[in-house]
Amino acid sequence: MSSNSIHAKAALLEDGWAENVRFQLDDGRIAGITAGVAAQGGDERVDHLVPGMCNHHSHAFQRAMSGLAEIRGQGTDTFWTWRDVMYRFALAMTPDQMEAVAAQLYVEMVEAGFCRVGEFHYLHNDRDGRPYANRGEMAERLAAAAGEAGIGLTLLPSFYAHSNFGGLEPTDGQRRFINDLDGFEALLSQCRAIAAAALGVSVGVAPHSLRAVTPEELHAVVAMAGDAPIHMHVAEQLREVADCLSWCGKRPLEWLLENAPVDERWCLIHSTHLNEDELDGIVKSGATVGLCPVTEGNLGDGIFPAAALLENGGHLGIGTDSNISISVASELRQLEYSQRLASHQRSVVARQGCSTGRVLFAEAQRGGQAALAATTDLVAGAPATFVTFDTAEQPWLSGDRVLDAWIFSESLRPDAVWIDGRQQVASGRHLRADAVAHRFRQTMSDLLQQTGLQ
Ligand SMILES: [Zn+2]
Known part of the structure; x- marks a missing residue:
């Protein structure tokens, strides 16, 4: 799943929080960032967005x-x-x-x-x-x-x-x-x-x-x-x-x-x-x-x-x-x-x-x-890599309080994650989590036998 444009109610850009920010993506990178604009039809809409x-x-x-x-x-x-x-x-x-x-x-x-x-x-x-x-x-x-x-x-x-x-x-x-x-x-x-x-x-x-x-x-x-x-x-x-x-x-x-x-x-x-x-x-x-x-x-x-x-x-x-x-x-x-x-x-x-x-x-x-030696700042030309938070249930959280709530209370956790323009996590769950976890369970069973730690 990927989107060519994302609109965030607020985003943590290089020089601080900005409101109503629209990101245009091209080939996995951020092609443009515009703050203070309304969402357009076809935009993926998120609440708070920070760098990976x-x-x-x-x-x-x-x-x-x-x-x-x-x-x-x-x-x-x-x-x-x-x-x-x-x-x-x-x-x-x-x-x-x-x-x-x-x-x-x-x-x-x-x-x-x-x-x-x-x-x-x-x-x-x-x-x-x-x-x-x-x-x-x-x-x-x-x-x-x-x-x-x-x-x-x-x-x-x-x-x-x-x-x-x-x-x-x-x-x-x-x-x-x-x-x-x-x-x-x-x-x-x-x-x-x-x-x-x-x-x-x-x-x-x-x-x-x-x-x-x-x-x-x-x-x-x-x-x-x-x-x-x-x-x-x-x-x-x-x-x-x-x-x-x-x-x-x-x-x-x-x-x-x-x-x-x-x-x-x-x-x-x-x-x-x-x-x-x-x-x-x-x-x-x-x-x-x-x-x-x-x-x-x-x-x-x-x-x-x-x-x-x-x-x-x-x-x-x-x-x-x-x-x-x-x-x-x-x-x-x-x-x-x-x-x-x-x-x-x-x-x-x-x-x-x-x-x-x-x-x-x-x-x-x-x-x-x-x-x-990587770039994760949200700037034009950088990889389109973001973490978003859904604050619908906690509308009093905005700006730095989003980070404080995530880090100190974990009442907020990442909702969606995009890396290089591709969405990997939706509603807090990795899109391939089930298949990967299934293989991991089988592997752990074998490893515990091999190590004698059963
Ligand atoms: Zn180490």
Whole structure:
């Protein structure tokens, strides 16, 4: 289903809310925007319309273990005990299963108002650890799933070679992630071929973390990026900071900012544990901080000082990372609530007189665009990508209150979603949700048997 023109009672344009806005679409793009005009016959009519949100960080296969790693084990449950369960899924998953799980995930993302996902993809090899005959096998499955859901995809193939700082040998549990530089270059060129053949797919690179990549390998992988996005996990866990200090006498972000060409291309995923100098260094670099507030809360990572970053002119975006739950609203709400809990204040990221929802949305939208080198602003020539809200039952909501109601109360949720001029969601439901969910149910039944988690 698609429409050549959409009329919104109000739309959040580049410079703020405008009323009675008519969008003309052509070949998946916005051909023209006119504010202050009545709807014309044939227009698709909506109440409130906002840009789509970029989800800058996802590991699609982890959607399969959502809700299945919440039983406390012996001793202290941590990120590292969660990782053991995650490895069981990683070692089990076939290409068909990857596609089914990713399709379900991406449908949920589109229903939530995400229009593009950065897939930080590290499940490259067959289950025995050998590369697939087609090195891009899993990346192709991710692209197929994104095509089915209609979501934009930035493939971020991850270079992963070691089990810890200092180039330690990988463990057997990591065998599906591992590449050498030649293998990675071949994979990257496969990903670029996939992007060239598919609508809405682009490619960056993702050196996994300083744990998994030596300085020489990092240098080589960054050189392969060109102008494309570079994503890397950094300083998520205190143990990672301690291990980095033992390895080189520097903290992870401190080392990275001194030794890598960190700039606007970079998205520093998590960056949870940093000091003022490191925060200052990130701001000066122009990099985006890739926050994943729900996952960081789920894994007990810690609280990133988001308010301080924004006050200093830094950039942030949001990602769903472990995909424990899929919601633009939850990510932004958790981001703000963690700041409130840490500071004993309210409305922490907002400037005086501003709506907190508006600031959260605008900052994450801007950072997400930078992190995925994508345009989601509602401007002529941009992709016709929108999220709409039906406010008929809550007519007192208008302007920024729509964003606040969505993010903080979820009394409003996305009603319709268009991506690249094609409607994917109507009345809150993805148009292919039933078929995708059916395949996902069958896949989960098989996966639970394979992992012994029945
Ligand atoms: Zn991650």
